[in-house]
Amino acid sequence: MQPHFEFDIFHNKRVHVGITGSISAFKMVMVLRTLIKFGIHTSCTLTKSAHQFVTPLSFHALGVDPVYSELFNPLDDPFSHLAPSRTAQCQVICPATANFIAKMAHGIADDMLSCQTLAFPHQQIIAPAMNSMMWSSKPVQQNIQVLASRNISILSPREGLLACGDTGHGKLADENDIFLAILHALSPHDLSGKRVLVCLGPTHEYFDVARYWSNPSTGLMGACLAIAAWFRGADVHVVQGPCTFFFPESITITPVTTAHQMYEAMVSEFPKFDIICMAAAVADFSPVPYSQSKNKFKRDITGKTAPHIEFISNPDILAKLGYIKSQNQKLIGFCAETSELKMHAEEKLLRKQCDIMVANFIGRDNSGFSSTTNDVEVVDKHGRYEKWPVLPKPEVAWRILDWTNHV
Numbered sequence: 001m002q003p004h005f006e007f008d009i010f011h012n013k014r015v016h017v018g019i020t021g022s023i024s025a026f027k028m029v030m031v032l033r034t035l036i037k038f039g040i041h042t043s044c045t046l047t048k049s050a051h052q053f054v055t056p057l058s059f060h061a062l063g064v065d066p067v068y069s070e071l072f073n074p075l076d077d078p079f080s081h082l083a084p085s086r087t088a089q090c091q092v093i094c095p096a097t098a099n100f101i102a103k104m105a106h107g108i109a110d111d112m113l114s115c116q117t118l119a120f121p122h123q124q125i126i127a128p129a130m131n132s133m134m135w136s137s138k139p140v141q142q143n144i145q146v147l148a149s150r151n152i153s154i155l156s157p158r159e160g161l162l163a164c165g166d167t168g169h170g171k172l173a174d175e176n177d178i179f180l181a182i183l184h185a186l187s188p189h190d191l192s193g194k195r196v197l198v199c200l201g202p203t204h205e206y207f208d209v210a211r212y213w214s215n216p217s218t219g220l221m222g223a224c225l226a227i228a229a230w231f232r233g234a235d236v237h238v239v240q241g242p243c244t245f246f247f248p249e250s251i252t253i254t255p256v257t258t259a260h261q262m263y264e265a266m267v268s269e270f271p272k273f274d275i276i277c278m279a280a281a282v283a284d285f286s287p288v289p290y291s292q293s294k295n296k297f298k299r300d301i302t303g304k305t306a307p308h309i310e311f312i313s314n315p316d317i318l319a320k321l322g323y324i325k326s327q328n329q330k331l332i333g334f335c336a337e338t339s340e341l342k343m344h345a346e347e348k349l350l351r352k353q354c355d356i357m358v359a360n361f362i363g364r365d366n367s368g369f370s371s372t373t374n375d376v377e378v379v380d381k382h383g384r385y386e387k388w389p390v391l392p393k394p395e396v397a398w399r400i401l402d403w404t405n406h407v
Contacts, residue, residue, distance in 0.1 A: 001034055002246055003372050004223035005180065007231070007394045011039035013186045015092060016084035016120070017064075018113045021049025022095035023163045024129045024172035029058055031094070031178055036063050040186070043084065045069065045113040047100070071112040081115035090185040091120045094155075095129035095172050098140050104152075105143035123185040127155040127178055132168025155181055176246050180227075184248075189233030191401070196229040197273040198222050199266055199317070201241025203259045205286040207309060208296045215281050216369035219243035221334070221360075222279035224397035226251060229275070232401065237273070239265045241280055259283050259314035266317050270324065275404055277332045278318045281369070285311040322353030330355045330404050336362040336369075341377040342385060349379055355407045356380045358400060366390050380407045 015035060019025050028044075035042050044059055045068040056067045068080055077083065084091060093100060093113075100114070104126070109115040117124070126147065134140060135157060148154055155173035162170050172178075200222020204212040222238070223245040230236045230251055237252040239262060247253060254269070256262045259282050270276060287309050297307045318333050325331050333354040337344045338361070345359035360376045362368035367375035367390065374396045377387045380403065388399065 001037070002176070003220060004227050004245060004394065005176075005183070006038075006392065007183070007228065007398060008039075008392070009398065010183065010186055012041065013039075013090075014041045014043075014088040015090045015182055015186070016088040016116065017042060017044040018047070018091065018093040018096075018100075018117065019044060019050045019054065020047045020093065020095060020097045020100045020113070021052060022097055022129045022172070023053060024095045025050050025053040027172060027175055028094055029054070029062065031175055031182075032059060032064055033062050034179055035182065038183075040182075041065075041087075043067070043088065045084075045116060047111060047113050049097070049099075068112050068116075071115065081112060082119050084116050085119045085121055088120075088122070090123045090125065090182060091117065092125045092127070092178070092182055093117065094125070094127040094178055096126040098128075098130050098134050098137075101126065101128060101140060101143050101147070105146040123153070125153040125155065125178075125181050125185060127173045127181075128157050128170075129172040130157070130170050131162060131164060132159075132166060132170040135168075135170045153181060153185070174246075177248060180248050184231055187231035187233075190405075191229055191275075192233030194229075194234045194275060195273045196226075196234040196236050196275045196277065197239070197266075197269055198226040198229070198236065198277045199239045199262065199280040200226070201243040202281050203241050203262055203283045203314075204257050205259065205283045205314070207287045207307075210296050213283060213285070213287055213311075215283065217241075217243075217281035218370055219245065219280075220372065221374060221393050221397065222277065223247075224394045225277045225279055225400065228394065228397040228401055229277075234275070237269060239269065239280070259286065259317070263315045263317050263320070267320060267324070270321055270329075271326075273329065275330045275332070275401075276321060276325075277400070278321065279332075279334050280317075281336065282314065282317055284314055286314050288312050316352075318354070319352045325353070330407055332356045332358065332400060332404070335359045338363050342379065342387075345377055345379045349381065354381070356400070356403055358396075378403065382407065 158171040160171045201219030202217040206212045341359040345357040349357035
């Protein structure tokens with residue numbers, strides 16, 4: 001599991017998973033295992049055809065409870081077809097075959113899962129999986145449109161090599177997308193209608209074509225902020241320095257490398273957003289004149305001569321955003337410090353005209369660069385101050401977004 005997914009807010013939530021007859025049914029074993037790891041109560045129903053690919057015992061062994069199959073099973077409660085509608089906040093049909101999609105679209109209820117689906121009143125998600133010719137057929141696409149019109153979330157299949165050997169659209173959505181869609185459905189959408197811009201990662205300022213000046217930032221804090229805002233219903237855009245994270249397709253990504261590229265991207269996008277999180281670790285300086293050179297430094301014959309490198313200042317992105325921001329925008333800044341966090345945070349909050357400033361310790365194993373946790377102190381423009389205990393970065397991100405309701 002990727003560290004920017006690990007939010008500890010889903011305990012005692014409930015999900016019901018329907019598994020239909022597809023070769024990709026086995027992939028749900030790992031998804032359900034991860035949901036249970038997050039403290040989410042899971043139940044599932046296997047259709048008759050799903051039994052050809054997976055067994056109820058596989059899910060019982062993981063802790064899924066209950067596991068349903070036949071509609072008229074004498075061992076089940078006689079109202080099992082209604083149970084998920086009374087206990088679960090989200091239902092996921094994954095994988096969803098063409099046959100089951102048709103049942104959902106036309107209200108057919110002839111087995112346990114189709115009855116449970118028809119009776120389910122909350123958020124529903126389907127992840128189709130089938131041969132590309134079946135997926136592209138007019139009946140399937142019409143049925144998908146019917147389900148979409150009912151606000152059922154559809155995780156479109158991916159393009160790739162299919163079980164039959166064909167290549168095309170029909171592969172089950174990535175497990176990360178499935179997992180994130182479930183967490184999104186279980187989250188409070190208190191940022192619905194808001195647009196959030198997150199800048200994350202380091203920048204690379206090149207000496208020559210082979211070497212650069214940078215810092216150890218992994219971008220994890222910013223990635224947690226982006227996912228937290230997306231969970232909470234916001235429209236999220238990420239300006240991302242040179243680092244790699246998995247994000248859902250609905251999060252827009254603008255990749256950049258240098259501080260100047262990051263500056264141009266942020267200034268260009270900034271006016272469109274309500275909340276801006278400047279979590280990137282931007283290099284303050286760039287080397288000159290080699291940053292535009294196509295050459296590479298080489299040792300001389302003695303191996304002792306070092307190149308002479310000079311630096312110039314990079315643009316201060318946060319200060320620029322603070323200067324141009326409107327009264328309705330909320331700007332969150334970060335500063336990495338080795339001491340006196342409150343003092344530095346208050347000074348930078350004023351100087352850079354932010355609404356919130358988050359100061360985090362660096363130079364420690366449990367905070368800052370390359371750590372999965374953060375030790376932070378937070379101040380805002382109203383004089384509010386808090387020092388938090390060392391927390392996982394997803395928890396820090398969630399608390400920061402909570403704070404935006406007070407500024």
